[in-house]
Amino acid sequence: MTAPQPPSAALLTDRYELTMLQAALADGTADRRCVFEVFTRRLPAGRRYGVLAGTGRVLESLPRFRFDAAELDWLADERVVDDATLAYLADYRFTGSVVGYAEGEAFFPSSPVMVVEGTFAEAVLLETVVLSILNYDSAVASAASRMTSAAVDRPCLEMGSRRAHEEAAVAAARAAVVAGFAGTSNLEAGRRYGLATIGTAAHAFTLLHDDEASAFAAQVASLGTGTTLLVDTYDVRRGVELALAAAGTGLGAVRLDSGDLGVLAHEVRAQLDEAGARSTKITVTSDLDEFAIASLAVAPVDSYGVGTSVVTGSGAPTCGMVYKLVAREGADGALAPVAKAARGKTSVGGRKAAARRLGADGRAVEEVLVSGPDDEVRGWVSDDASLRALHVPLVTDGEVDPRWVGADGVRRATERHRASRDELPRGARRLSDDEAAVPTVALRLGD
């Protein structure tokens, strides 16, 4: 079942994409074949790898990137662009091609995580929405991966919807699952992407009732003994007693949402065990981040509910990904590398392919950026068994590859992330500040 979507994503765009289009249509450069690369110049301070997420959402947004009557009328009323540009936009369809890292893949500085090829006109219009999606979703996934790594085999559950824009919350849930989270509290994310949804009750439910015992009784009566009872509204020890009185030793779980979680978890585990509730689980949920999760490794905790820190990227709420023109057809019809040259924010011209070099133990040792003549780079396949090529086709001549979208896309991305993270060098998953886990190096073809 597909959730209703806003009919057009075309105005989720910076105005300058349209004014550039107008000027390029007027002087004939709009039809020049162009290659845009998406990459980040650096990882957030201290991070050892990033996790690409949002690719599936980019592909899902393409069919919605249409200028319908409502959009064209507004652009005309506001005189954003001229009539020739409006006519172009009315027929706009992306007919180019996109390759990129598979969603869920680890990335490093300069990794060309997406490469968009088409005319200037069709490719430039996508800049804003592509970056919005990849920058937010990858920020969440990059943080989430550190959390699931710290949690080892205990499930992490995403509960941060209230600390993110309401639609960003849906994307955050999806990105967290790509990076190994077991489920989310967000219902819309469950609907759109087939994710497991979780949650039972908040403090308000206990406070609504005349006392904790009647709240627990009501919850167990309605949701069953397998439910999770929140036991820290008043006194935790008394809360656990009442929870067991309401549900018996078959109680599913208790939740702790405040206080010193490590100490409380030990006390509550002992209390549950003494009462014979050995199968009752403990879930904790108070302002956790990857460091708090790591510090709870020795506590008898069964799952972690994570909110604010995962939806805000745990200190890095956006990636610095940029969408840069790296090659374009010149007046002579040949594709030529281009790059900004003035001080600051320089980049390397020309299309790049990318590969991860693996050592004898199967672990990554280098991120290899492959450059050279455009035709060779575009069709690059290596017979070097130590190199794993990273680009997969995402859109070919305007056709979106359906493997990467919807619930299937999320499942594939989750698998890719697990495999990609397992392949990182030993130590790459340490939480302490350090450099990128592997260096990025250049490999030059054909000269």
Place this chain on the structure above:
Amino acid sequence: MTAPQPPSAALLTDRYELTMLQAALADGTADRRCVFEVFTRRLPAGRRYGVLAGTGRVLESLPRFRFDAAELDWLADERVVDDATLAYLADYRFTGSVVGYAEGEAFFPSSPVMVVEGTFAEAVLLETVVLSILNYDSAVASAASRMTSAAVDRPCLEMGSRRAHEEAAVAAARAAVVAGFAGTSNLEAGRRYGLATIGTAAHAFTLLHDDEASAFAAQVASLGTGTTLLVDTYDVRRGVELALAAAGTGLGAVRLDSGDLGVLAHEVRAQLDEAGARSTKITVTSDLDEFAIASLAVAPVDSYGVGTSVVTGSGAPTCGMVYKLVAREGADGALAPVAKAARGKTSVGGRKAAARRLGADGRAVEEVLVSGPDDEVRGWVSDDASLRALHVPLVTDGEVDPRWVGADGVRRATERHRASRDELPRGARRLSDDEAAVPTVALRLGD
């Protein structure tokens, strides 16, 4: 003209809101009259005030908070809730009342920025979407206010869409304008909220062309001499020469997007003035935040384009606002204050009104939280001329007050923010780390 909206916002919600509803419907407590308050326990470290934003978006979301067939079918298929709950949801309309701070108002720790009253069932369902909106939009507005304050009378322009989720970007543009930004690059925000949109060209436009001169010529030919030319793709001095060659001394503006902006602005101003382009403006746009803006106060800069830092709240990407049950009808039919009592995350029970106490100079000296018997607090009006009451009606018996929504709502919020900030104590707008600008104190009625 109204932008198309997704048909239902009802699943932008944590699952536990619905499971609590199910349990409360089953035991009859769902109909208890409840008061929920939205407040934050603390401001981000070092901040002196927060800025409420998103109120208008909350009100706009209410009519879209409907469980239509698509939502009900999914909830049924997934067995999220039972049939009785589905029947309740099918007829769901919020019929309660909401008061709150006017959008744009400054807030402090514990300020009850929104108070929702209704049955438990109707009020609890709104928790997630209310917090998602207020937490994100207020985070942006709180950062944006420091930027417009630092910029004094130079315009700030919001350009951060690419560094935020694509729909969050629209909300960020709106919140930035509430806090005094003069416009945004985001077209959808322009459409939905009647905001001024800005932007002309990126480096890609220059690189698309065979040389900078032809790029500038094309832009001026299409967009007019009043356009803004981006002059830092190659060499800035040469860029300015070519810009003036293309547009003449009537050129609207040049934009600098990299390098040492303070030094460059002085050099470029001198170059423009020497060439007679005294009216040509200089706009700067490279990773600015409130501190960078303040440091450019002495540079000849005419406007600031701000991206990442404003859409990510400049270090505080979400507010810590919570939605807490503070009073509810008990078994005896009387409204009684309630509050969580265990260690950590405690709150104060009972409905609060709020006022700002002003000194003889008209500046704020205290945030006053007025508590006491519920009826007196609800109808609280003070005859103390030093107290400015802060709650305004937002929703009355399910009817949204139209003053606060849409483009009109944004205009009102912008005015409210300007007045509210002007009323803060001297020094409240310093950027250096400090305590909340005024203390929050309790005023008790009727006893």
